[in-house]
Amino acid sequence: MNILFLGDISGKTGREAVHHHLYNLKEKYAVDFCIANGENMSGGSGITISSYEEMRRAGIDLFTGGNHIFRKKEVISLMNDSENVIRPANLSPSCPGMGYTIVPLSGGRRIAVINLLGKVYMDNTADNPFLAADNILKAIGERTKVIFVDFHAETTSEKGALARYLDGRVSAVIGTHTHVQTNDDQILPGGTAFLSDAGMTGAVHSILGVKPEIVIEKFVTGMPRRHEIAEGASQLCGVFLDIDDETGKARAIEKIRIQ
Numbered sequence: 001m002n003i004l005f006l007g008d009i010s011g012k013t014g015r016e017a018v019h020h021h022l023y024n025l026k027e028k029y030a031v032d033f034c035i036a037n038g039e040n041m042s043g044g045s046g047i048t049i050s051s052y053e054e055m056r057r058a059g060i061d062l063f064t065g066g067n068h069i070f071r072k073k074e075v076i077s078l079m080n081d082s083e084n085v086i087r088p089a090n091l092s093p094s095c096p097g098m099g100y101t102i103v104p105l106s107g108g109r110r111i112a113v114i115n116l117l118g119k120v121y122m123d124n125t126a127d128n129p130f131l132a133a134d135n136i137l138k139a140i141g142e143r144t145k146v147i148f149v150d151f152h153a154e155t156t157s158e159k160g161a162l163a164r165y166l167d168g169r170v171s172a173v174i175g176t177h178t179h180v181q182t183n184d185d186q187i188l189p190g191g192t193a194f195l196s197d198a199g200m201t202g203a204v205h206s207i208l209g210v211k212p213e214i215v216i217e218k219f220v221t222g223m224p225r226r227h228e229i230a231e232g233a234s235q236l237c238g239v240f241l242d243i244d245d246e247t248g249k250a251r252a253i254e255k256i257r258i259q
Ligand SMILES: [Fe+2]
Pocket: 008, 039, 040, 066, 177, 178, 179
């Protein structure tokens, strides 16, 4: 199974990068299923119905979330109406939406997608992501061997530890949230593909997708300022995965970064 995953799509500039490149990427890699982290997709924070529909039309099959997933309340109706938007699984059980989903594909194949939130330097009340993953894998059981995990976390240590904890039990653990692509793509000994962070799909000349002058002013003055998405040249960041349908093990992982 050929899977394409895009790192956090940041605002309109990020959506423009998807329009520029996704069609060609899907052709190039003969993509069976395309996933993107959408937590920053609308105005830099959250997901609106209009940007969801726009990105579905552009070719993204499923959206994962992160710490910003509920910033726009209309995402809840998206979660109620379809199974194409998931939120971190280790949030409160009373939180709307689902933390994982199993999607049927052609030829009787299935892919499970799990979204988890990190704990280290994340300032949240999420449950332990390691134990949450154990519970979800138990629930998935034998329904599919192809299991993709978006681990939305800050530190490379927590991401590397979860990937190794799940090595041989899932097909891929790909990190998001830092918006900076890392250079540690690898297939672990048990067959799990791993990359600490897929990077960001958004403005090249920005600080994590935001106008640099705003972020600089915040650091210099220590005063809060509303973030605005940077414009201009865009980049698409993500990762391509080739997964064996039968065993769920990764055959290839390739970072993608197009400016
Ligand atoms: Fe993000």
